[in-house]
Amino acid sequence: MSASFRVTVSPNELNENDMLMEELPPEAALDGPPPDMDHLLQRTLGTVREERHQAVRRRGRITALSSTLVVAGVLAGGVWLGQGMGVGGTENADALLQGTSPAGARMAVQVTETEGGLKLVATVDGMQDGEACWLVVHTKDGRTFTAGSWRAHGGEVTLAGSAMVRAGDVAGVSVVNHDRQPLVTAQ
Template sequence: MQDPILERALGQVRAERARDRARRRGVAAVACAVLAGAALAGGVHLGRRSVPGDRVLVATSADGVRMTATVTPADGWVRLRAQVDGVEAGERCHLVVTDGRGPGHVAGGWVASRAGGHALTGSVAVDPGAPAVISVVTEDGRVLVTAEVPAW
């Protein structure tokens, strides 16, 4: 014959162990779901943000002119999106792409404002498979900042 107090204590211990196991499984399941969701969301975010072949370039000159440019290859030409900061107000500038086969190709131009940076979108007919250089050049020919585009 067993002691009823001992039986009740053992029953409580078994019940608590079962609850603890269930709680740990639940926590593990939630953690796995959160990690899987984060991985999926990260993949979707990267898929929206990057196009195969895009090159993102960042360059800063000693004078503090900063250029961030995204170069997207196309069939026989490239698209450019650039943000240029640190150019003195009133300065007339051009975004120039040089691919080594001759003079540079102007992708666009602007006059720097007192408000600060300038966003520019343009395109040039250069071979997207060849290395190139993107520069911000003033109207009088001074190169303010340059970034090299690696070959695709």
């Protein structure tokens, strides 16, 4: 006995089957993965790694360049600001005044003219220990300007002071005591 089967497929079922086949990518119809899949995967991963490495290097270069520009800007600003404030050679060293007293006190004063007056750096030695001292600038027209003060101790002392007078008007610089008596004068 032979059996025969007859299969009937409606047109709607064929349309559904066609629609399902259209949704699948062409790779799904292949039997197994493509033969060069490992090579393709390795190439893709290598490309991704190289692009990431280049991006990291590019960021590093940008960071280094930015840091260099910031440091250069800070240094340039410091030099400009320093020149504007009288630092770095914009002052004129006018004179080195020296003097010795009969009691053996010695003084040397570096007088430097600045935009606002004088800068004085005095080195004094031989003052009596504990003596209250004032550094005084004398002008040619008889005026006096106090440029600094300190209490003497045994040994040499160096101090900085300033006075609002022009270097050309200075007649001398003295160290005076509490009674305004000169202890040593440099001219």
